[in-house]
Amino acid sequence: MFTELSIKIFNQSIAAYHEHNDVHQAISNPYEKSSIEHLLFLKNWIDTVQWHLEDIIRDPKIDPVAALELKRWIDRSNQERTDMVEYIDSYFLDKYKEVVPAADASINTESPAWAIDRLSILGLKIYHMQEEATRADATPEHRAACQRKLDILLEQQKDLSTAIEALLADIAAGRKFMKVYKQMKMYNDPSLNPVLYKTEQ
Template structure:
């Protein structure tokens, strides 16, 4: 098979990602993270942890809760945020592998090696980060949609929320267009992005200064 006869790379389009998020929102909260064995699976995992974060963030802002409950919320937020970022990295690894823009032997390492074409521009935001942002937009859209259905507020509140809902949907559409363009440009050799390790320090007892002091303090 010649190069011109090679099958086109099939990558998830923004409309598929948005449909995935919409379906997850409609299904409601889940207590168990989905399993992942492909890029869409990792997008589901990412969304699960974004939804979990959203719920915990709301709870952490309660004014009448016990201090111990807020501490539990904060620790859950840290865990969920770590898992959310891990899923973003998996999404980028899958997409870059499909695009042939990362050395396969370096996948999973701390420093995956890019294999971009000469002259390709480096995109500062990764496709995985865009998927993550679309997930958050799905949660915002649903939360704002519910505001437009309230019967305990005045018309001014409802009108403002309807306007915000329209803007949020437009923002997600624009983001989806940027995602599709990045993948198209990357497939054509015009652009590339990298797997960026987040190196979250606050969860690591070796790197968080407060934890270092706590763990080395004399009893």
């Protein structure tokens, strides 16, 4: 199943990042560049780096100049994340291009890749909640609370995977159809963000 493959690769990416746990480290993607596995690994790597950037920027003692640099890095990361989602959706569009939707076929609230995006983020939540649930220097109460949250996250991962597989099956059978709206982010576009285009006048 596609979700099993995705979770396996997301976990591999998260583990690879945490070998050094450094937002500046270079990615070492083990998969062929043209493969969907390569895209999934890269997608999660971007998410994992951004997860830690979001931690760093919340340091109350952070230097304001450094915080601004991090904010701009996070903005670039968000754009890269969107790009990866669109690349993954392109994979699905190509995979199901021969499917003729039924006359009563419906559209889903999100594309397959945006659901996969949520599965990637969920993998990060599970990894870090597992860390907290087993943290040796935490109180027993903290570990127990985090274990309860971890159990819910694992259930959520199972439910989300089930929903994604059902969506893909429906698309393959023509019961649902894909429709992808590309590059609708406005704040990175100098022609759409008034702060940016006013500075160019």
